[in-house]
Every structure is written in C-alpha cells, then in structure tokens.
Amino acid sequence: MLDERKLAVLRAVVEDFVNTNEPVGSKALADRHRLGVSPATIRNDMVALEEDGYITQPHTSAGRVPTDKGYRLFVDRLSSVKPLSVAERRAIESFLTGAVDLDEIIARTVRLLAQLTRQVAIVQYPSLTRSSVQHVELVPLGAMRLMMVVITNTGRVEQRVIDGAGEISESAVADLRSMLNRAIAGLPLGDVPDAVDDLPAQVDPEHRPMAVSVLSILLESLVERHEEKIVLAGTANLAAVDFAASLRDVLEALEENMVLIRLLGEAKDPSMLTVRIGEENFHEGLRSTSIVSADYGVGNQSLAKIGVVGPTRMDYPGTMGAVRAVARYVGQILAGQ
Amino acid sequence: MLDERKLAVLRAVVEDFVNTNEPVGSKALADRHRLGVSPATIRNDMVALEEDGYITQPHTSAGRVPTDKGYRLFVDRLSSVKPLSVAERRAIESFLTGAVDLDEIIARTVRLLAQLTRQVAIVQYPSLTRSSVQHVELVPLGAMRLMMVVITNTGRVEQRVIDGAGEISESAVADLRSMLNRAIAGLPLGDVPDAVDDLPAQVDPEHRPMAVSVLSILLESLVERHEEKIVLAGTANLAAVDFAASLRDVLEALEENMVLIRLLGEAKDPSMLTVRIGEENFHEGLRSTSIVSADYGVGNQSLAKIGVVGPTRMDYPGTMGAVRAVARYVGQILAGQ
DNA sequence: ATTAGCACTGAGGACCACGGAGTGCCAGGA
DNA sequence: TCCTGGCACTCCGTGGTCCTCAGTGCTAAT
Numbered sequence: 001m002l003d004e005r006k007l008a009v010l011r012a013v014v015e016d017f018v019n020t021n022e023p024v025g026s027k028a029l030a031d032r033h034r035l036g037v038s039p040a041t042i043r044n045d046m047v048a049l050e051e052d053g054y055i056t057q058p059h060t061s062a063g064r065v066p067t068d069k070g071y072r073l074f075v076d077r078l079s080s081v082k083p084l085s086v087a088e089r090r091a092i093e094s095f096l097t098g099a100v101d102l103d104e105i106i107a108r109t110v111r112l113l114a115q116l117t118r119q120v121a122i123v124q125y126p127s128l129t130r131s132s133v134q135h136v137e138l139v140p141l142g143a144m145r146l147m148m149v150v151i152t153n154t155g156r157v158e159q160r161v162i163d164g165a166g167e168i169s170e171s172a173v174a175d176l177r178s179m180l181n182r183a184i185a186g187l188p189l190g191d192v193p194d195a196v197d198d199l200p201a202q203v204d205p206e207h208r209p210m211a212v213s214v215l216s217i218l219l220e221s222l223v224e225r226h227e228e229k230i231v232l233a234g235t236a237n238l239a240a241v242d243f244a245a246s247l248r249d250v251l252e253a254l255e256e257n258m259v260l261i262r263l264l265g266e267a268k269d270p271s272m273l274t275v276r277i278g279e280e281n282f283h284e285g286l287r288s289t290s291i292v293s294a295d296y297g298v299g300n301q302s303l304a305k306i307g308v309v310g311p312t313r314m315d316y317p318g319t320m321g322a323v324r325a326v327a328r329y330v331g332q333i334l335a336g337q
Numbered sequence: 338m339l340d341e342r343k344l345a346v347l348r349a350v351v352e353d354f355v356n357t358n359e360p361v362g363s364k365a366l367a368d369r370h371r372l373g374v375s376p377a378t379i380r381n382d383m384v385a386l387e388e389d390g391y392i393t394q395p396h397t398s399a400g401r402v403p404t405d406k407g408y409r410l411f412v413d414r415l416s417s418v419k420p421l422s423v424a425e426r427r428a429i430e431s432f433l434t435g436a437v438d439l440d441e442i443i444a445r446t447v448r449l450l451a452q453l454t455r456q457v458a459i460v461q462y463p464s465l466t467r468s469s470v471q472h473v474e475l476v477p478l479g480a481m482r483l484m485m486v487v488i489t490n491t492g493r494v495e496q497r498v499i500d501g502a503g504e505i506s507e508s509a510v511a512d513l514r515s516m517l518n519r520a521i522a523g524l525p526l527g528d529v530p531d532a533v534d535d536l537p538a539q540v541d542p543e544h545r546p547m548a549v550s551v552l553s554i555l556l557e558s559l560v561e562r563h564e565e566k567i568v569l570a571g572t573a574n575l576a577a578v579d580f581a582a583s584l585r586d587v588l589e590a591l592e593e594n595m596v597l598i599r600l601l602g603e604a605k606d607p608s609m610l611t612v613r614i615g616e617e618n619f620h621e622g623l624r625s626t627s628i629v630s631a632d633y634g635v636g637n638q639s640l641a642k643i644g645v646v647g648p649t650r651m652d653y654p655g656t657m658g659a660v661r662a663v664a665r666y667v668g669q670i671l672a673g674q
Numbered sequence: 675a676t677t678a679g680c681a682c683t684g685a686g687g688a689c690c691a692c693g694g695a696g697t698g699c700c701a702g703g704a
Numbered sequence: 705t706c707c708t709g710g711c712a713c714t715c716c717g718t719g720g721t722c723c724t725c726a727g728t729g730c731t732a733a734t
Contacts, residue, residue, distance in 0.1 A: 026727075
C-alpha cells in the first residue's frame with residue numbers, strides 16, 4: 001500500500017513544507033529531492049497519499065500540505081531525533097551552570113529551551129508528590145502564629161503560615177519539630193500521611209491542638225494540594241506563526257496552567273519523548289499546535305516534564321533533539337545540587 | 338490658545354477613538370457629543386488641535402486620531418480616575434480572599450488585574466530591600482551542606498543552599514542560628530550588613546569558616562542581589578489589538594523582566610498612579626503601548642509596584658481606576674497577613 | 675510501471691471605476 | 705468676531721474583471 005517511495009515522498013513533503021510554509025508541488029519535489037522519478041510519478045504517489053489521508057490540498061490547483069496524520073507518520077517512522085550541534089551543547093552548558101537555586105535553574109532552563117527551539121517552552125517544577133522530605137522546620141512568628149517550611153530532596157521549598165494554633169511555647173515547638181523530623185525525614189511524600197497518623201497521640205495533651213493544626217496543614221500542602229508549578233518562556237515566538245485558530249486562543253490556553261499540566265502529564269511513555277500533534281490535543285485552542293515533551297529527573301526517577309509548544313508545522317527532529325538534550329542536562333544539574 | 342471647547346473636542350476625540358478604534362470625524366463628534374456647535378466649527382478646532390500636535394490625520398480624507406501628546410493632555414487634565422463598580426469591587430474581594438500564601442496572593446492579583454482591565458497585568462513581588470527580617474533558619478542538609486531560609490515580614494521567603502562550609506555539628510548550627518536571629522531579627526534588610534559585621538569574631542574559631550560562608554551568602558542573597566521578581570498575566574489580551582510595532586516586539590519586551598522592572602521603577606510620584614504613554618517609554622518594543630502603574634504596600638510604606646500594559650489607545654480612566662483599586666486591596670491583604 | 679504532453683482549475687495580483695467619509699475653504703449671518 | 709451652511713476636493717476601501725501561473729488529473733506512448 002505505502003511502498004518505500006511513497007514514504008519518501010511524504011517525508012519530502014513534510015520537510016519542504018516545514019521549510020517554506022507553502023504547499024509543495026510535484027515539480028518542486030522532483031527538483032529538490034533526488035527521488036529519481038519524474039513529477040508525474042510523484043503526482044500519482046501524491047494521489048495515493050491523499051487518499052490515505054496523509055496529505056491534503058488547500059485548493060484544487062495548489063500543492064500538498066501534510067495533515068496531522070501525515071505528521072504523525074513522519075514522526076513515528078520517517079524521521080529520527082536530530083542531535084544538537086556542538087555549539088548548541090556548549091550553549092546549554094554555559095547557560096545552565098552557575099544557577100544558584102532551584103528557581104534559577106528552572107528559569108534558565110525554560111529560557112534556554114525557548115531560545116534553542118524558537119518556540120514556546122514549558123518547564124514544570126519538580127513534582128512534590130514524587131520527592132521526599134528532607135527536613136521540616138517550624139518557626140514561631142509571634143504569640144499565635146507559626147511558619148512551617150518543608151524542604152524536599154529536589155530542592156523545592158514549601159512554606160505555609162499556620163494561624164491561631166493555640167498559644168505557642170518555644171520548647172513545645174522544638175519538641176514537635178524534632179518529633180516530626182524523626183517521623184518523616186527521608187520519607188517519600190506519599191508515605192507521610194501514614195507516618196504522621198499516630199503522632200498527635202504522642203504529644204503532650206496541652207499542645208495537642210497545635211500539633212493537629214500543624215499536621216493538617218502539612219498534609220494539605222503536600223498531598224492534597226499537589227499543585228504543580230509551571231513556567232513559560234518564548235511566547236513572543238508565537239507571533240511569527242499564523243495559526244488556524246487565532247493567536248489569542250493559543251495564548252489563552254497557554255495561560256491556563258491546569259491545561260498545560262494535563263497536557264504534559266498525558267505523555268504515555270515515561271522517560272521518553274512524547275509528541276502530540278494537532279487534533280490529538282484535547283484542548284480547543286491547541287488544535288493547531290503540536291507539543292513535544294519529555295520527562296526529566298535524577299537517575300531513572302522522573303520528577304517532572306519539560307516541553308515545547310509550536311505550530312504543527314514545526315521542525316520535529318530538531319525540536320525533539322533540543323527537548324531531549326535539555327531534559328538530560330537539567331537532570332544532571334539537579335542531581336549535582 | 339486652547340479654550341474650553343477645544344479641550345472638550347479633544348476629550349471627545351479620545352473617547353470616541355478609544356471606543357471605536359477608528360479615526361473620528363467632525364460629523365460623528367457633533368452627533369454623539371452635545372458640543373452645541375456645528376461640524377464646521379469642530380473642524381476649525383480640530384485644525385488648531387492638529388497644529389498644536391494633539392491629534393493627527395492618518396491621511397487627508399480621514400478623521401482624526403489622538404497623538405501621544407493628546408493622550409497625555411487627556412490623562413493630565415481632561416479625565417478623572419473612574420471608580421470601580423460595585424460588582425467589580427465584589428469580584429476583587431472574592432478573588433483575593435482565601436489566598437493561602439504570598440505566592441498565591443500575587444498570582445491571584447495578577448490574574449485579577451488582567452481580567453478587570455482586559456489587558457496585560459504586571460505585579461512585582463514585595464521588594465526585599467524595603468522589608469525587614471522576621472526570622473533566619475539554618476538547616477543542616479548533610480555532612481557539609483546547610484540550607485538557609487530567610488523569612489521577611491512581607492511573607493517572602495528566600496532560601497539558599499550553602500555548600501562546603503566545613504564540617505557541621507548540630508550544636509554549632511544551633512548556636513549560629515540563635516546568634517544570627519538575636520542580631521538581625523526585626524531589622525530592615527538595609528541594616529543587616531552593619532549588624533552582622535562583627536559576628537564572626539564572636540564565634541568559636543573552630544566554626545568560624547562556617548559562619549563566614551553563611552554570612553556572605555546571606556548578604557549576597559539579601560542585599561547585593563536584590564533581584565526583584567515579577568509576574569505577568571493576560572498576554573492573550575494583546576492578540577486582540579493591532580500594534581504599530583509588531584506584536585512580537587511587544588511580547589519580547591514583556592519577557593524581559595529587567596525592562597519591566599525598570600519601567601515600573603520609573604514611576605515618578607511614589608504612592609500615586611503613574612501613566613507612561615507611547616513614546617515616553619524608553620523601550621523600543623513598547624513605543625506603541627501605554628503603561629499604568631501604581632505602588633502598593635502596607636501603611637504608607639511602598640513595597641512594590643503593580644501595573645498594566647496596553648495599547649496607547651486604552652481606556653485610561655477605567656484602567657487607572659482598576660490599578661488603583663487593586664493596589665489598595667493587595668496592600669490590605671498583605672497587612673492582614 | 676513510468677513518463678511526456680496537454681487541457682483544466684483556482685488563487686492571487688494588477689487594474690479600474692466608483693461611492694462615501696471627511697476635509698478645507700469661502701461667503702453669509704448672528 | 706465667531707459661527708455655520710454649502711461646496712469642491714481628496715483619498716481610502718470595495719468590488720468587479722482580466723490575466724497569469726503554479727499545479728493538477730488524465731491519457732497515450734514507452
């Protein structure tokens with residue numbers, strides 16, 4: 001059905017269209033790619049490809065344009081991830097080294113990825129749910145207030161103010177602090193609820209109300225509300241593209257963090273590159289965009305995702321190469337921290 | 338030179354142009370505003386206004402459009418800040434209450450402001466330089482590592498990892514922690530350097546290296562590097578406008594935090610609304626935008642700025658009203674925290 | 675199975691005519 | 705002196721027509 005040459009034609013159509021942003025005709029293909037056949041033959045192949053839904057014509061007397069299905073085949077079988085150039089690798093290193101804390105690592109990463117791909121980059125903060133507790137700190141802020149700071153092994157810090165937890169003595173706080181740390185330091189966040197379950201019982205009854213408030217806030221901030229933070233960069237790169245949907249819709253979708261989180265989260269194959277093309281994206285405003293995403297993490301534990309959003313008409317091999325490379329570097333940097 | 342009626346004409350031109358986004362002619366003005374004179378008279382006034390540079394014609398047979406100078410006069414003398422409607426005030430309250438920590442307050446504020454003005458909103462985090470130390474926490478992370486967490490009275494938390502500070506004993510850390518807090522808790526950040534100057538001398542010589550590293554990182558993160566954080570929302574609203582400069586340039590400018598910080602920082606009159614119109618903005622990409630900004634803070638101490646970026650053709654009274662109202666509310670919320 | 679030749683199609687650009695909004699100016703009137 | 709009605713003029717935007725041209729599908733020959 002789809003012999004070798006038809007696939008070659010499809011590949012050529014995708015590549016040319018990505019380069020020129022104009023429907024590509026049979027003659028142009030015959031000229032620029034060494035397919036060894038005449039335009040007429042290519043035309044016949046194109047008819048077959050069109051019947052199978054891989055390419056389409058904007059209008060009768062125009063060249064062909066890949067469909068989402070065509071891009072999908074291209075990504076799956078006709079292309080391979082393009083490794084970065086030496087210059088690009090060097091740029092990554094010089095860009096990422098010297099970051100001083102997690103915020104800065106993430107901020108630099110997202111800008112870097114946007115610059116490399118000339119598209120919109122998305123970086124997710126290391127997930128709380130998959131990391132473990134490094135240390136819990138309790139700080140009295142006044143007579144009735146307490147600040148809780150939780151530090152995770154991925155460098156992330158969550159802080160919350162606890163209000164009206166009864167009156168607070170320095171020593172009671174210190175007791176609770178050391179008890180808490182003994183109970184949960186080193187544990188994955190998922191195991192925290194079980195581990196603190198019987199803690200109030202061990203506390204001096206006088207201070208039990210405080211302990212209870214602290215624990216409930218702790219659980220709430222770590223487990224129930226596992227809000228995942230996301231950072232964007234490179235939205236200016238969208239202005240250069242013209243979308244089927246309006247640019248406004250795309251920008252709106254990008255501002256809805258929950259949408260992005262879901263999108264990144266849907267990557268099927270963990271620790272691999274995922275590409276979602278056009279209509280494959282459930283979100284209305286992103287129907288004319290593609291999303292290339294990857295996991296990053298330390299070792300083989302995945303912490304979060306990074307990704308790139310661009311027009312379906314994008315340089316998939318190059319973008320995939322950049323995303324993969326940046327994901328690896330971030331993993332390394334985080335491991336070294 | 339500019340009598341009462343000419344000013345009224347200018348006001349009408351600005352208002353109509355803002356509404357319709359089309360050059361406004363003498364007849365339309367005579368119809369829609371009760372100026373009490375004929376189109377011919379209005380035309381004569383327009384000629385005068387044009388000679389003085391307040392309005393201009395895109396081409397000979399078109400209506401008039403305000404110039405930057407025209408908007409400036411409008412803002413300074415012809416309009417007053419429009420207070421918010423009851424519904425809007427209620428929206429603000431329900432939007433901002435229930436925020437659980439500083440990050441969330443800021444995030445909600447910026448979205449709120451973007452929604453109210455239908456433009457791009459900018460909110461700056463409370464400045465570190467103007468707040469004071471609430472508490473310093475030191476947490477050993479391992480044999481050779483230490484995490485420092487500084488909590489300010491504005492709810493902001495800075496954390497840094499200190500690496501290779503010599504070997505660390507629990508008790509030495511505790512000593513240093515309490516010494517540090519005694520020395521600087523409650524101090525404005527600006528006074529911290531002086532206050533810690535002689536601290537190393539008081540430390541047991543064995544642990545002096547650790548103390549020195551901690552202090553240098555402390556100073557670096559609080560004073561020297563007073564990087565100010567900024568959050569944006571509502572960029573999708575830009576897509577609806579058509580700029581003289583390309584949309585891309587505007588988006589690029591908005592991504593450069595340093596530019597925004599400088600822009601907000603340049604407000605002349607502290608604790609008042611500032612409006613910068615078109616060419617008044619030094620940045621290339623923002624020549625066709627206007628920026629309305631205000632200070633917010635607790636009491637009469639200004640902590641940081643919020644603002645809105647939109648086309649020069651914007652509803653100044655409404656935008657100014659929204660910015661001022663939101664600034665006040667954020668101040669209140671922060672004070673209550 | 676491939677190719678050359680050919681008639682056909684539809685988009686986009688150039689050209690033109692025209693209607694209309696808006697102007698500037700002038701002369702007459704309060 | 706200031707305002708107003710009238711009028712000629714300018715120029716943009718629109719819609720129609722024509723033409724070009726890239727690219728197609730089909731057919732007959734290799």
